[in-house]
Amino acid sequence: MRALTKKNLMILGSILLTFIIVQALLLVGILDSFHEITISTICINIILAVSLNLVTGFTGQLSLGHAGFMSIGAYVCALISMRMMSTQGFLIGVLTGALVAAFIGILIGIPTLRLKGDYLAIATLGMAEIIRVVFLNLEITNGAAGLNGIPRFTNWLWLYFFTVTAVVLINNFIKSSHGRACIAIREDEIAAESMGINTTKYKVIVFAISAFFGGLAGGLYSSYFYFLKPDLFGFMKSVDILVIVVLGGLGSVTGSIIAAILLGLITTFLQSFTAVRMIVYAVLLVLIMIFRPSGIMGSKEINDLFKFRFGKKEERIE
Amino acid sequence: MPLLKVEKLTKSFGGLTAVSNVSCYINKGELVGLIGPNGAGKTTFFNLLTGVYVPTSGTILLKKEGETIRLDGKKPFQVTKVGLARTFQNIRLFKDLTVLDNVRIAMHQNVRYRLGSAFLHFNKYHNEEDVLKAEADRLLEIFKLSNKKYELAKNLPYGEQRHLEIARALATKPSLLLLDEPAAGMNPFETAALTEIIGWIRKEFDLTILLIEHDMSLVMKICERIYVLDYGMLIASGEPDEIRKNKRVIEAYLGEDVSNA
Numbered sequence: 001m002r003a004l005t006k007k008n009l010m011i012l013g014s015i016l017l018t019f020i021i022v023q024a025l026l027l028v029g030i031l032d033s034f035h036e037i038t039i040s041t042i043c044i045n046i047i048l049a050v051s052l053n054l055v056t057g058f059t060g061q062l063s064l065g066h067a068g069f070m071s072i073g074a075y076v077c078a079l080i081s082m083r084m085m086s087t088q089g090f091l092i093g094v095l096t097g098a099l100v101a102a103f104i105g106i107l108i109g110i111p112t113l114r115l116k117g118d119y120l121a122i123a124t125l126g127m128a129e130i131i132r133v134v135f136l137n138l139e140i141t142n143g144a145a146g147l148n149g150i151p152r153f154t155n156w157l158w159l160y161f162f163t164v165t166a167v168v169l170i171n172n173f174i175k176s177s178h179g180r181a182c183i184a185i186r187e188d189e190i191a192a193e194s195m196g197i198n199t200t201k202y203k204v205i206v207f208a209i210s211a212f213f214g215g216l217a218g219g220l221y222s223s224y225f226y227f228l229k230p231d232l233f234g235f236m237k238s239v240d241i242l243v244i245v246v247l248g249g250l251g252s253v254t255g256s257i258i259a260a261i262l263l264g265l266i267t268t269f270l271q272s273f274t275a276v277r278m279i280v281y282a283v284l285l286v287l288i289m290i291f292r293p294s295g296i297m298g299s300k301e302i303n304d305l306f307k308f309r310f311g312k313k314e315e316r317i318e
Numbered sequence: 319m320p321l322l323k324v325e326k327l328t329k330s331f332g333g334l335t336a337v338s339n340v341s342c343y344i345n346k347g348e349l350v351g352l353i354g355p356n357g358a359g360k361t362t363f364f365n366l367l368t369g370v371y372v373p374t375s376g377t378i379l380l381k382k383e384g385e386t387i388r389l390d391g392k393k394p395f396q397v398t399k400v401g402l403a404r405t406f407q408n409i410r411l412f413k414d415l416t417v418l419d420n421v422r423i424a425m426h427q428n429v430r431y432r433l434g435s436a437f438l439h440f441n442k443y444h445n446e447e448d449v450l451k452a453e454a455d456r457l458l459e460i461f462k463l464s465n466k467k468y469e470l471a472k473n474l475p476y477g478e479q480r481h482l483e484i485a486r487a488l489a490t491k492p493s494l495l496l497l498d499e500p501a502a503g504m505n506p507f508e509t510a511a512l513t514e515i516i517g518w519i520r521k522e523f524d525l526t527i528l529l530i531e532h533d534m535s536l537v538m539k540i541c542e543r544i545y546v547l548d549y550g551m552l553i554a555s556g557e558p559d560e561i562r563k564n565k566r567v568i569e570a571y572l573g574e575d576v577s578n579a
Contacts, residue, residue, distance in 0.1 A: 008438045056399035169437045176436035177429040177450065178421065178442060188414035194368060194406075196427035196490050205433070299414065 020161050026156060028144030030290070034143035035268075040224050041100030042264035043159040045216045047166045049211035049244040049256035056242070057250035057299075058179070059206045060186030060225035061113065062121040066214050066241045071233035072104055073097035073215025074222035075141055078150040078289055081223060094162070094219035101215025102208045106132075109207035114202065128238055135230040146229025147222075162220060165215045171253050173209065180205050186251075247288060254302040261297070319381055321526050322367075322494055326388075327376035329359075331552075336362040341377075345496070349520060349527045353534075353561075355570055359550040360408055360530045364496055366390075368404050369397040378522045382493065399427055405483040413472035417463055417482055420471050421454040423491035433442035435512055441480070441555040454489065458490050460519070461485045475527035477508045481515070490524060497529040509536055509566040516540060538562065546570065 022039065025031040032037070052066045073094070080093035093252055113121040135141045142148075173179045184192035187201050193199050222228050248255030266284060270277040288296070320343040327357060329337040337359045344350050353361050365371045367378060369392050371435040387400050403424075410422050428495045429450070435443040466474065471482060476511060480500060500516070501509045513536055520527055531537045538558045539546065546554040546561060548570040554561060561567055563568040 034475050172439050173433075173436050175441075177431075179431060179449070180419060182428045183415065184412055184426075187415060188410050190370065190394075191406065191412065192412040192423070193394040194370075194398060194404055194410075195424040195486065196395050197396045197423070198393075239558075256526050314380045 003224060003244035006193030015164055019031055019157075022160075023156060032119070038264055038268040039156065040154065040220075042084065042157055042225075042261055042266075043163045044221050045241070045260040046163050046214055046257050048241045049221070049248065049260050050167055050170050050253055051210045051217070052241050053250065053253065053256045054182075054213075054247045054250070055206055055210040056187060056245055057227070057252065057256075058174055059182040059203060059273035061203060061207070062117060063102040063124040063207075063210075064121045064204050064235070064238050064242065065108075065124035065131075066129030066133040066210070066236075067237035068124075069101040069105060069109055069211040070237070071128075071131055071135060071228075071230065072101040072211075073218030074228055075147070075218075076100050078147050078222040079140065080151070081153065082147070087153055090151070090158075090223055094223070097219040098212045098215040101218070105211025109204040109211075112188050113203040113207060115300065119153055128233070128235070131135075132158040132230045135233075141228075141230070144229065144231075144283050146227060148227055150222050150226040150228065152223060155304070159220060159224070161211070163215060166216060167253065167257065169211070170213065174253070178202070178205075183251075190211055193221045201238060207294055209278035236308075241286065247285065248297060249297035250295035251299035252301055255295055255297030256264035257298075258297065258302075259278065291300055319379070319386065320344055321381050322528075323379045324367075324383075325377045325379070327366060327378065328374045329361070329362055329371055329401060330374045336550050337366060337373075340547070340550075340552045342545055342552065344526055344528055346381075346493075346526055347524070349516075349529070349540055349542050351537045351544040352528060352530045352547065353532070353557075354450065354547035358547040358570075360547055361498060362550075364404060364530065365448065366399070367496060369394040373480065380494070388488075389462075397429070398417045398490050398492075401491070401493035402496065403482075403487035403490045403501060404496040405487050405498055407502065409479050409483055411471040411479055411482060411486070414470060416468050417426055417471055417474065418451070418454055418467040420482060420486050421457055421489045422450055425450050425453065427490060431470060442547075452494055455486045459488055461515070477504055480512070482502070484515070484519070488519065492525070494526045496526065497527065497531075499530050499532060501531060501533045504533075506535075509533055512536070513540055534574075 002197065022031070032227070048066060048070060052063065054062050055063050074097065076097035077093035080096055081090045084092065108127050112120060112127065115123050136144055149207060180194070181197045181202050184195065184197055189199055244259045245256055247263065248259030266281065271278055322340050322344040324340060327337055327340045329546045334340065337494060338353045340363065341351060352360050352363065363370065366373050367389065369389065376390065380387045380389050380402065383399055389397055400550045412423060429446060431442040455464065458467055461484065463478060463482060463485065471479065476566050484497065484500065516527065517540060519525060541558060543556065543557055545552060546567050550559055553570060554564045
């Protein structure tokens with residue numbers, strides 16, 4: 001592995017540093033439990049947004065059903081960790097939830113990904129609704145009353161670990177030939193197919209990867225907020241995730257991260273102004289879309305901008 | 319058997335028969351032209367060969383390493399895999415991607431590392447990506463695009479976009495290259511340069527080429543054999559000199575009686 005380049009070491013360093021700083025602030029108590037909820041929401045939203053961006057931003061398939069995959073991960077993780085009350089149980093729950101979500105992603109992806117654009121959006125919307133209704137009617141998920149008393153194992157360490165892992169893995173995928181094949185589908189499906197890319201296969205693969213990480217985020221969510229009900233994963237949740245993706249920029253991993261952090265902070269800040277909260281939030285969204293119609297980052301990554309500025313255009317892609 | 323053999327190929331869209339009962343062949347190493355007036359069904363014929371359309375009837379056979387492979391009914395990516403590559407009449411580059419990525423994407427079918435390496439960037443990933451990049455560089459060198467490899471494809475001038483399309487098609491390592499109006503929109507100077515490049519890549523990559531073209535100076539100069547389509551039917555075939563004198567071809571292009579004028 002050529003992992004030990006200067007650039008990678010610097011990235012690793014800053015990842016560790018961020019972890020240590022936040023961990024220290026949490027221990028000292030400068031960041032209280034209210035801040036911790038914000039941080040957790042941001043981390044979960046980063047995983048959700050980056051994984052949805054893989055489907056919608058990079059592969060160009062508009063999905064309105066990401067909350068469906070999240071709910072699968074959440075319920076599976078909750079049901080497992082309620083029976084195995086240990087960190088191992090939690091980890092098994094999170095990973096099983098993610099795998100089940102990926103499996104459902106494949107099952108749903110095969111028929112729906114033949115559709116394009118608006119039609120696919122509606123099909124995925126319907127699929128998320130079906131998942132919600134199933135959870136609403138199952139005995140084991142306790143229906144509309146929801147699941148209570150899910151053991152809480154999600155903490156800053158696990159959140160950060162899973163967020164970093166998800167982002168790194170998805171980013172690596174995008175930078176590979178397989179990732180480029182997906183981007184080609186977004187650019188021109190007919191040309192992509194004529195260049196030897198099995199577009200159906202890659203759409204399903206990407207859908208499954210995205211569902212996997214969506215399920216992962218769901219698992220973390222259930223174990224952090226220890227309460228689940230099907231209504232949490234309705235259409236609006238899917239839209240919330242899509243808003244982060246569009247706001248950050250379709251086709252930009254760092255854009256999704258920045259947007260997730262930004263919206264997390266804005267929401268927290270606005271909590272003190274309950275009456276006008278939603279209005280201010282909506283106005284902010286509208287303003288951002290007017291002034292940056294392609295999102296905060298467009299399709300660029302944050303390191304593109306730096307390299308551009310210093311004129312090292314040659315290295316932009318590597 | 320020739321490299322490509324098409325037998326009684328027909329494609330109907332509802333009541334319209336766009337390609338009707340066309341049989342033809344292409345020998346290995348040949349450079350064959352496909353001409354005909356607008357709407358004659360040339361591009362439909364290409365789309366049938368490359369799997370974009372499914373033929374109503376007829377067969378398409380390609381010889382590959384001694385085996386004969388049926389192409390009709392295969393999907394475009396499968397057709398590309400057995401060695402047919404194409405360019406598009408209305409350029410279909412990946413516009414918002416770099417020149418280098420356009421070529422690298424076309425090399426994807428020969429990539430052997432799997433998803434695991436893609437996620438974790440194992441050694442395999444780095445080794446293959448290095449090879450990929452070197453090969454892409456070599457292709458771009460040929461088309462004089464090396465200094466623009468980090469430009470977005472949409473920012474290239476028209477002529478270079480056409481070149482990039484050919485480079486991208488070559489990146490799939492085809493044995494048969496289909497060029498759909500490669501000289502469309504080019505000035506005589508650019509067309510001459512293109513003619514030279516086509517001749518050169520043919521030798522360099524040991525290619526067989528079928529090209530659709532309206533520019534007769536190009537067709538007559540480089541094609542060894544020519545097929546002429548009109549209203550979906552094959553009306554003539556032969557060497558450029560025969561085609562030039564063929565009465566039905568002249569009628570198809572210019573209307574009846576004009577040949578006497």
